[in-house]
Amino acid sequence: MPEHTYTRVGFFSGEKIPLEMHKARMVQRLYLRHVKERRQVLSAAGNNTFLLPNRDVYLDMLTDSGVNAMSEAQYAAMLMADDSYAGSETFYRLEKTVGEFFGTRHFLPAHQGRACENILATAFVTPGSWVVTNYHFTTTKAHITRLGGSVHEILKDEGLSAQSSDPFKGDCDLAKLADFAEGEGKGKIAFVRIEAGTNLIGGQPVSLANMREVSEYCRRKNLKLVFDASLLADNLYFVKTREASCAGRALADIVLEMASLMDIIYFSGRKLGCARGGGMAVSGREDYMKMRDLVPLFEGFLTYGGMSVREMEAMNVGIRETLDIDTISQTPIFVEALGEALLDKGVPVVTPLGGLGCHVDAMRFIPHVPQEQYPAGALAAAVYLTAGVRGMERGTLSEQRKPDGSESLSSMELVRLAVPKRVFTLSQIKFVADRLGWLYRHRDLIGGLEFEEEPKTLRFFLGRLRPSGPWQERLEEAFLKDMPSGL
Numbered sequence: 001m002p003e004h005t006y007t008r009v010g011f012f013s014g015e016k017i018p019l020e021m022h023k024a025r026m027v028q029r030l031y032l033r034h035v036k037e038r039r040q041v042l043s044a045a046g047n048n049t050f051l052l053p054n055r056d057v058y059l060d061m062l063t064d065s066g067v068n069a070m071s072e073a074q075y076a077a078m079l080m081a082d083d084s085y086a087g088s089e090t091f092y093r094l095e096k097t098v099g100e101f102f103g104t105r106h107f108l109p110a111h112q113g114r115a116c117e118n119i120l121a122t123a124f125v126t127p128g129s130w131v132v133t134n135y136h137f138t139t140t141k142a143h144i145t146r147l148g149g150s151v152h153e154i155l156k157d158e159g160l161s162a163q164s165s166d167p168f169k170g171d172c173d174l175a176k177l178a179d180f181a182e183g184e185g186k187g188k189i190a191f192v193r194i195e196a197g198t199n200l201i202g203g204q205p206v207s208l209a210n211m212r213e214v215s216e217y218c219r220r221k222n223l224k225l226v227f228d229a230s231l232l233a234d235n236l237y238f239v240k241t242r243e244a245s246c247a248g249r250a251l252a253d254i255v256l257e258m259a260s261l262m263d264i265i266y267f268s269g270r271k272l273g274c275a276r277g278g279g280m281a282v283s284g285r286e287d288y289m290k291m292r293d294l295v296p297l298f299e300g301f302l303t304y305g306g307m308s309v310r311e312m313e314a315m316n317v318g319i320r321e322t323l324d325i326d327t328i329s330q331t332p333i334f335v336e337a338l339g340e341a342l343l344d345k346g347v348p349v350v351t352p353l354g355g356l357g358c359h360v361d362a363m364r365f366i367p368h369v370p371q372e373q374y375p376a377g378a379l380a381a382a383v384y385l386t387a388g389v390r391g392m393e394r395g396t397l398s399e400q401r402k403p404d405g406s407e408s409l410s411s412m413e414l415v416r417l418a419v420p421k422r423v424f425t426l427s428q429i430k431f432v433a434d435r436l437g438w439l440y441r442h443r444d445l446i447g448g449l450e451f452e453e454e455p456k457t458l459r460f461f462l463g464r465l466r467p468s469g470p471w472q473e474r475l476e477e478a479f480l481k482d483m484p485s486g487l
């Protein structure tokens, strides 16, 4: 695989531009609705960007999950899928690739990342047990708590500071790990979990050095270490470009070392491998056997695990393409372009710019909206109203209420503008920055949200909310004054 072409090209003008190392050969028609129509659509969607129909969305920046652009090699491989319930050749090809990629002995397929979490939690979490993690992810936590377990976070303090220059904000704090493991959690830890590319704190990576330290501790204390590798591609890019000791190492070699430090690895194939599916890689026979029997129960037979064979073929190629730096650089360099354009306009974003997407800091954008009125949710609604752009709330709305019904206020209130791999052009990125710059100037107009309909679990997916007051009408009016076309 070629090493990092785009950084070596350079622009004669000196301008810093994220250069695409691919070309578009199939496209999807997009529509940008009038601001009046956008307000109606938003209201019909209960002010929840998950409930917006895609036909009314200009740029879908909700997630990078299952919406990355696939390569021609992935599409070609899909035509060669072996469609059988048991013993599919497609499965054996994927099993071999995962085994070589992680250096692991066994592969268990599952239909997506949270299905792996269900199996992991069912196998290892018992009532009263703890999962210790750098930071929780929504679905991970939901599966753990569903089974009577709890989550304890050991993220280093800097991880939660929205403005920082720390290159590895996803790192664990070893002292916090030891304190908990030898104190409250003693004898009750189901497993320790490291999440690559830490999603909820702004796509922030974990260093290889930190993985080594955590692994060394876990092995010494006989604790099981689980690696959520869903966002490994971004994390790998940052380890290669930010961690001096990794600069000269092959990506394949770095992945093998990371994997060798873990006991169980799982991933969402909607992210890692740019397809749709998931899986678990494991070497230990005992762990494998404990999880294996749950796959046919929840997912499907062991040689497909709920995935379509076509997606498994695409994932097989996509995982191998993760070892090409010019492929995995595409999200981080476009996130950087968007983040820097926003920072130029004064828009507060999480720094350093991470993977996955650009994360706008709602606490600093609209400090006048209290957390009980879901500032990140309100800002995500305002972004759609202003730009036809669908982002995702990552704040208090994404939390579960405490058992007594009170709000669990999130440490951060972020609007994630995801940058799926190879999907958007630089002009679209500039459009987003332009509209957010406008919104920032009119930030005083933005108000909060309140629940109209609140589901008990993972409420951010299906919950319906209404604006607290007529702020959306005022925002629309101001927009029309500056952009009379309404677009």
Ligand SMILES: Cc1ncc(COP(=O)(O)O)c(C=O)c1O
Residues within 6 Å of the ligand: 065, 112, 113, 114, 115, 137, 139, 195, 199, 228, 230, 231, 268, 269, 270, 277, 278
């Ligand atoms: C870090 C992490 N873990 C797990 C998941 C769950 O994966 P899936 O959406 O495939 O169920 C996600 C999805 O966004 C994720 O980002």
